[in-house]
Amino acid sequence: MAYSEKVKKEAQRLWLAGHSALEIAAKVGCNPDTVNAWRRRYQWDAGDADSSVRHLREKMAAISAGSGELSDAQVRKVDKLSKAIRRMEQSAPRGRLRGARKQKTPGLSVEVIGDIRARILDRLYPYQRDFVRDEARFRICLKARQTGFSYSLGAEVLLGALARKENQIVVSASQDQSEIVRNYCVKWCNDLGVEYLEDKGNIVFPGGGIGYFLPCNWRTVQGYTGDVYLDEYAWHMAPAKMWLAVVPAITVGKKRLTVTSTPYTEYDRFGEIWTQPGKYPRFSRHKVDIYRAIADGHRVDLEELRDLFDAMTFAQAYECRFFADEMSLLSPAEVRDAFRDDALDMNTSAELSGGTDIGRWRDLTAVVLSELRGEKKEREVWVRHMDTLDKMSFQAQEDHIGALFEVYRIRRMRIDRTGIGAQMAENLQMRYPGKVSGVWFTRETKEQLALGVKKLFEGRRMRIPNDRDLTMQLHAIRRRPTEKGFTYDADRNEEIKHADLFWALALSVMDAAGQRRVLGRRNVSMIGG
Incomplete structure (x- = not known):
């Protein structure tokens, strides 16, 4: 089939923006092999020959500058670029870096800074403007997801360095998130014509203020x-230790502390600050749920969002409600203890187990690859790869899973073969005999899978990335008694299933989790009734 130059250019644009061949194929309507053929023929990667730090940062900025949430492939590409930059900077000659620090551009006049501030405020939604205008020394914001606070935080870093002439310290829940804020800050500088210098990942602003963008270590x-910004503080791996480590940075003078996050639990430090104003009276408080964001002009399809999540997950992600479900299979403490920054770092020669939960109707298809590491009695399970496939044909999904077999050493892939997943499971079994097996999702099977995951988390043998989507899906699974035993599932209606990543994870760790006793009607009693 012949494709127009317009289609090829769009495919190239998506490739340079960090999308995978599979994602591009789904968007432009071709086969992933065709995308890879174009990439080789037209040398889309030729620009990668320039491996300078500046070039890599420009690539990261290009990926992050688009509208909307980054795809899985884009997040992974940002992560790879970030690690490459850190390796290059750490190996750079010391003398050169010392020289870079000595460079300083003159400060800007009050009039110029005022003009920059006015232009920034003009580009923000009212709820963002309210927060930026708040000059309190201590600020906290409880916010919904995807409301543009990384974007406005990038602007605040610029203004803080210019107007307050203070260093700006951004500590995010992951290095990827810190780089996203950094890229937004660079974008603001470029859009507003503010000159800046770069030094080991930091930004040196006019007047000498430095922006530091750090992970939550x-x-x-x-x-x-x-000035300190604790970005997505509820999702930091050790929030109490982080507080003790970084908040003293504001000790001298009138330096500021800004805390922003979507909610997790009321019992971590962020939840405590928000829910106990009497204990933390100095904080100026802001709340931006999805309804306020929409009222202020933020354009999202609210009903579409409701269709994508169960009630509890939607409330936590968009209505600013804290997690408080005692029936959840996994506790926040168990999940937080499993976070590891390097969970997705993988040697492609490692032997992996996979799990795939097939999307039905409007669900996502989720794929998880995990690695079993360590000695027999202390073996740990590390999540090494996660994909969620949205609005992809079943053939494209099958090709995506097939591509994983070509790249990684997958020993076993278990696939949910219930209902519409049966055909894909059968096709992949024929393509990879002995490596793919289908699993029927009965009540007993789901109980065994859920208890297997619970066993790994309880035993502190599970290692996962600090990923909000995965975390919220882990908490979405609830344990409920019935006349036939217990059920383990997320809330759902007749059309929509959720927690796809949980079930993909459960399938991938079946061998590591071992067998668990399934309770039946004979050994469970109902209370009351």
């Missing part, structure tokens, strides 16, 4: 001085 954030 409490061991490495000490020793800085300046």
Whole structure:
């Protein structure tokens, strides 16, 4: 089939923006092999020969500058670029870096800074403007997801450095999120014509203020001085230790502390600050749920969002409600204890087990690959790869899973073969005999899968990335008694199933979790009734 130049250019644009061949194929309507053929023939990667830090940062900025949430492939590409930049900077000659720090551009006049501030405010929604205008020393914002706070935080870093002439210290829940804020800050500088210097991932602003963009490693954030931003603080791996490590940076003078996050639990430090104003009276408080964002002009399809999530997950992600479900299979403490920054770092020669939960109707298809590491009695399960496939044909999904077999050493892939997943499971079994097996999702099977995951988390043998979507889906699974035993599932209606990543994870760790006793009608009693 012949494709127009317009289609090829769009495919190239998507490739350079960090999308995978599979995602591009689904968007432009061709086969992933065709995308890869174009990439080789037209040398889309030729620009990668320039491996300078500046070039890599420009690529990261190009990926992050688009509208909407980043895809899985784009997030992975940002992560790879970020790690490449850190390796290059750490190996750079020391003398060169010291020289870079000595460079300083003159400060800007009050009039110019005022003009920059006015232009920034003009580009923000009212709820973003209210927060930026708040000059309180201590601020906290409880916010919904995808309301543009990383974008406005990038602007605040710029204004804080210019107007307050203080260093700006951004500590996000992951290195990827820190880089996203950094890229937004660079974009603001470029859009507003503000010159800046770069030094080991930091930004040196006119007047000498430096922007630091750090991951949530409490061991490495000490020793800085300046305004502090705890970004997505509820999702930091060790929030109490992070507080002790970084908040002293504001000690001298009138430096500021800004805390923003979507909600997790009321019992972590962020939840405590928000729910106990009497204990933290100095904080100026802002709340931006999805309804306020929409009222202020933020354009999202609210009903579409409701269709994508169960009631509890929607309330937590968009209505600013804290997690408080005692029937959840996994506790926040168990999940938080499993977070590891390097969970998705993988050697392609490692032997992996996979799980695939097939999307039905409006569900996503989820794929998880995991690695079993360590000695027999202390073996740990590390999540090494996660994909969610949205609005892809079943053939494209099958090709995507097939591509994983070509890239990684997958020992076993278990696939949900219930209902519409049966055909895909059968096709992949024929393509990869002995490596693919289908699993029927009965009540007993789901109980065994859920208890297997619970066993790994309880035993502190599970290692997962600090990913909000995965975390919320882990908490979406609830344990409920019935006359025939217990059921384990997320809330759903007749058309929509949720927690796809949970079930893909459960399928991938079946061998590591072992067998669990399934309770039946004979050994469970109903209370009351």
